[in-house]
Amino acid sequence: MDRILKSISYIFHPLIMPLLGVIFYYSKSPRFIAPEVIQAKLVSLIILTILLPILLYFLLKTLGKVRSMHLSSTKERIYPLILNCIVIIIAIQRIVSPAQAFELYFFFLGILVSNMSCLMLALLKFKASIHMIGVAGLFMFFIALSIHFSININGTLALMAIILGAVATSRLHLRAHSFKELIVGIFIGIIPQIILTPYWL
Structure with missing residues (x-):
């Protein structure tokens, strides 16, 4: 069980969330988008939002600004978040x-506000x-997209609710956060998306 809960924290790492949002958007969008365009954007996002932050983390670790990838203290979080x-x-x-894609624009704008x-x-x-x-x-x-495109993704939303609970359980089990820190994290993630949704829904 300990290994499973640790794995959950790695599998659903925050760095991959933007990419998952973009993949889901392109898979559900009724608009025609050339496969070459989708591929180029996904590759660009992988480099920019996953590989580059990993390289920057190692740079910060070399400079002594962070001690581990867990960013256990608030002081360690400042430079990576900036x-x-x-x-x-x-x-x-x-x-x-x-x-190019106003839905994704506001999704990423919400991510920026959360960060x-x-x-x-x-x-x-x-x-x-x-x-x-x-x-x-x-x-x-995902909820906003289901309303925007008028699609039934109840299975996906149910799975996301399970993942949300699994990640919260994992973080509590690993003693990485308190219950209060988890609740605040949920609100910081959801509220910017809710506020920005009316601009594109």
Whole structure:
């Protein structure tokens, strides 16, 4: 059980949540989008939102700014969150601009707001769960897309609810967060998406 719960934290890492949102969007969008365009955007996102943050983490570790990938203290979170905000801004400007896919634009804008909120809390010495922020924000985006495209994805939403609970259980079991930090993380992930949804729904 211990290995399973540890694996959940790695499998549903916050870094992959934006990519999962984009993949889901392209799989459900009724608009025709050339496969070459989709492939180019997915490759760009993998490089920008996954590989680049990993390289930046190793740079920060070399410089002594972080001790481990778990970012156990609020002080360790500051530089990674600042860099991630910059990465998301680049993604918004270069990959998911409103002229290309306004749904994804607002999804990433919500991610940026969530990241900035988490950064502000870290500066105030509060460690909100980044895992819960990522999964909760993705969950809300799926709900909004189901309404926007008028599609039935109840199975996907049920699975997302199970994943949300599994990630929360994993973080509690690993003693990475308190119950309060998990709840705050859920709200930070969901609320920006809810606020921005009316602009594209």
